[in-house]
Amino acid sequence: xxxxxxxxxxxxxxxxxxxxxxxxxxxxxxxxxxxxxxxxxxxxxxxxxxxxxxxxxxxxxxxxxxxxxxxxxxxxxxxxxxxxxxxxxxxxxxxxxxxxxxxxxxxxxxxxxxxxxxxxxxxxxxxxxxxxxxxxxxxxxxxxxxxxxxxxxxxxxxxxxxxxxxxxxxxxxxxxxxxxxxxxxxxxxxxxxxxxxxxxxxxxxxxxxxxxxx
Numbered sequence: 001x002x003x004x005x006x007x008x009x010x011x012x013x014x015x016x017x018x019x020x021x022x023x024x025x026x027x028x029x030x031x032x033x034x035x036x037x038x039x040x041x042x043x044x045x046x047x048x049x050x051x052x053x054x055x056x057x058x059x060x061x062x063x064x065x066x067x068x069x070x071x072x073x074x075x076x077x078x079x080x081x082x083x084x085x086x087x088x089x090x091x092x093x094x095x096x097x098x099x100x101x102x103x104x105x106x107x108x109x110x111x112x113x114x115x116x117x118x119x120x121x122x123x124x125x126x127x128x129x130x131x132x133x134x135x136x137x138x139x140x141x142x143x144x145x146x147x148x149x150x151x152x153x154x155x156x157x158x159x160x161x162x163x164x165x166x167x168x169x170x171x172x173x174x175x176x177x178x179x180x181x182x183x184x185x186x187x188x189x190x191x192x193x194x195x196x197x198x199x200x201x202x203x204x205x206x207x208x209x210x211x212x213x214x
Contacts, residue, residue, distance in 0.1 A: 130163020
């Protein structure tokens, strides 16, 4: 099993006068696999402007840039891919719109069935959660780390753990086999700042040998 990597999710609302600098600091704090732009209850034009500002910050550091929900917008700005929920555009439509080389990940909550359907359809990753209480969004399901262990043992498609993940509680998810841990407030709300948060997450990851099963 490959070593777990960090998957950053933006806060639901951002200040474009300040956030590009915060994102730069976070990405310079240690290994990050990708950044998902997830803005809620804002006009699509604001998401477009944010993508145009933030995507170069990611690409300058060889970090993939994904957009949540807005498949057409992701295609328009040339994002690396999208993350779609069960209530968003279906996976097959998103794939058809973005092409075979784009990253398309799918929310599967705590459902083994939804994950298998997404994996068989060709999703680049399946996301399970929420594993812990979260204030970022209202979770539709509560997941147990066992679902990560089950998935990792049986399937090749990567899995993402999401929901309330912090430096202090991420280790059981890494041990269970999460390929990625998706973090929002655990980085942006860290008392020592986002760069230190990323450094600490990577330190925890480094201290769990790849493939460890506890």
